[in-house]
Amino acid sequence: MSALPLHRRHGVRLSFRYLIAALLVVIFCFPVYWLFIISFKTPDEIFAFPPVWYPESIQFSNYKVLFKDGDAATVGNSLILASVSTFFAMIFGTIAAYSLVRFKTGGENLAVWIISQRMMPPVAIVFPIFLLYVWLGWVDSYFGLIILYTAFSLPYVIWMMRGYIEDIPLELEESALVDGCTRWEVLWKVVLPMARSGLFATAVFTFIFAWNDFLFALVLTRTEVTTYTVQVTHYFGGQSNFWAKIAAMSVLGTIPVFFTVAVMQRYLVRGISMGAVKG
Amino acid sequence: MSDLKITNLHKHYGAFHAVKGIDLDVPSGEFTVLVGPSGCGKSTLLRTIAGLEETSSGSIEIGGKDVTWARPRDRDIAMVFQNYALYPYLNVKDNIAFGLRARKFAEAEVEKRVARAAEMLGIGHLLTRFPRELSGGQRQRVAIGRAIVRDAILYLFDEPLSNLDAQLRDDMRVEIKRLHKELKRTMIYVTHDQIEAMTLADRIVLLRDGLIEQQGTPLDLFERPKTRFVAGFLGSPKMNFVPATLTAAGVKLADGTALELPGRSGLKAGQAVMLGLRPQHIAMAGTHLAKGHVRVPVVIELVQPTGSRVQATMPLGGTSIIAELGAHDVSRPGEKAEIDIDMTRAVLIDTTSDKII
Ligand SMILES: Nc1ncnc2c1ncn2[C@@H]1O[C@H](COP(=O)(O)OP(=O)(O)OP(=O)(O)O)[C@@H](O)[C@H]1O
Ligand SMILES: [Mg+2]
Secondary structure, eight states: OOSSOHHHHHHHHHHHHHHHHHHHHHHHHHHHHHHHHHHTSOHHHHHOSSOOSSOSSOOOHHHHHHHHTTTTHHHHHHHHHHHHHHHHHHHHHHHHHHHHHHHOTTHHHHHHHHHHHTTSOHHHHHHHHHHHHHHHTOTTOHHHHHHHHHHHHHHHHHHHHHHHHHTSOHHHHHHHHHTTOOHHHHIIIIIHHHTHHHHHHHHHHHHHHHHHOOHHHHHHOSSSSOOHHHHHHTTOSSOTTHHHHHHHHHHHHHHHHHHHHHHHHHHHHHHHHHHHHOO | OEEEEEEEEEEEETTEEEEEEEEEEEETTOEEEEEOSTTSSHHHHHHHHHTSSOOSEEEEEETTEEOTTOOGGGSOEEEEOTTOOOOTTSOHHHHHHHHHHHTTOOHHHHHHHHHHHHHHHTOGGGTTSOGGGSOHHHHHHHHHHHHHTSOOSEEEEESTTTTSOHHHHHHHHHHHHHHHHHHOOEEEEEESOHHHHHHHOSEEEEEETTEEEEEEOHHHHHHSOSBHHHHHHSSSSOOEEEEEEEOSSEEEETTSOEEEOTTOOOOOTTOEEEEEEOGGGEEETTSSOOSSEEEEEEEOOEEEEOSSEEEEEEEETTEEEEEEEETTTOOSTTOEEEEEEETTSOEEEETTTOBBO
16 A cells, blocks of 8 residues: 555656656667767767767768768769669569459469568678679669669569558459559559558668668679768778768768658558558 | 340359350340349349450440450440449549549540539539548449449449448439439449339349349339249248149148139149239238238238338248238237238249249
8 A cells, every 4th residue: 555645646657657768768869869969070079088978069071071072972872772773663563563463463372482582681692693793794883783672672562562452442443444444544543542651651661771781782882883881881990080971971871761751651650550451 | 226235145253153144135225223132143244244354255245336355444334333432532523533534535524524413413512522521322422423424325333322321222212213314324233122123123134143034124023023033032021922732713722721813724723833922912801902802811920010011920821921911900919810812913833943824
């Protein structure tokens, strides 16, 4: 038996919960804060002890260097590779998924085989692909990496879109067919709008996969299409200010993803739960 | 001229034979109802006409053109689906306009037609709403609007009212009948509701197990059924079937009751038959049936009032039969009564072939 009256006990428990929540927020947000803050520090501040929790002045010299030396262009490379490959993976993946669902293309087995391709560890195929690309002359080209990212994302896109398309009532498509649409028009005017949330959610994950890829980019690029993930690793070495560059580059790499997710949040939540209901 | 001509149509789903050789000729402007029990192939037949299912063998002509292998969009048909099939991401206006736009109508023409269809269906004030903001009845009106906005040769309906409650269904039935009178188009309507079939149809096509059991006007099928199945399917409450044996002058029931059959000749005495009696052709003694009736004493088993009438269950010749009596004729089980059976309307069914004699 507690001596406190019921409403007081409730109050205590509530404040305790807030305390825990606040603590968790700090634990989770601190690394992100630290990353951002380092990118705004001077070299002296970075190595100061005790650490500088909050710099005197926010200064952008770390970023200026990245842009002046052209290192920041690697973020642009990542952006081009990720968005173009996502675009193609979504187009071909959605068409393939529609075919699997509506025409039972390849029966049950083809769909399973496709997703099994996704289970292949990238490191198991990256060196054979490197040899192939050397032979084809595709190493260190946008084209080569876009093809690779597209191919690597396709199983995921097909698998996800298959689930979303299966949820579309057949009558909607049949009605459109009777109303005068061709199959392609049905895909464009009925299937895409109906699967919109799922489509966006899948596209975001596909984009993030290509955006964050390190292995393929490391092996298959040299100097022309270096991605930001590879660029970050170049800063490990003797330079005195490498922490600043790592931090600034990482921030540049985080921002596009952050905005993508923020803008797409509505669809992400709906798209993910849509898939959860079925298949 | 006939708008639809089906010749020896078969449909297989894998090993399953769903439509087993159907011939059908639908004249211009007719309202044809396909009716039959669940699973008899009504939807399959309709969907094959629409081109949504591939024909296994046979041929389909729409408006004089062979469309057996044509795509749905090339068949000049419009269709209303059971679950409305409205596009949730389009408002009512765009839903109705969908088919016109798919066929590249000029936007001015689209506006004009949508407005006219909406007015016809009384949904003019709903044009900017989305399907989720509509009631079931309103949704069905939009679905119908989407079909009638186009000039199709053939309008197909697959159980369009089955998702509505009873009251709404009655209203929409009247509405559809009125639309048909106004538009004078050829319509094919699938239902398993025999009231819908009777009230809407110019012609009923009664299907059973993938075959046409009988076709004709509603009254034709009701009054002159060719088989026991047809006799039992149409009418509410259902026709009563009482086992009997033919005699020279009429029939003898299992318990020995003899009933005279006036105006029948050439009956084979001794043949086992089913005596078919409609509940409407049985009345309380002396109430209103014309001559040609026989009077039988019965004990009432069960009373189900419907308001205007009462459905009374009673034994006759060893089976229970239902009679539709006046609302105040009987009131409780156990009551003794005398009934008149109109034997001029009775049907006799050969028990071996299930055909009407
Ligand atoms: N895609 C299919 N694959 C296999 N069998 C099917 C398919 N569609 C329908 N059938 C079968 O064909 C038969 C006829 O089906 P159909 O849908 O035409 O019946 P229906 O008369 O419309 O029945 P209901 O009144 O219940 O709608 C049924 O036995 C059904 O199981
Ligand atoms: Mg059906």
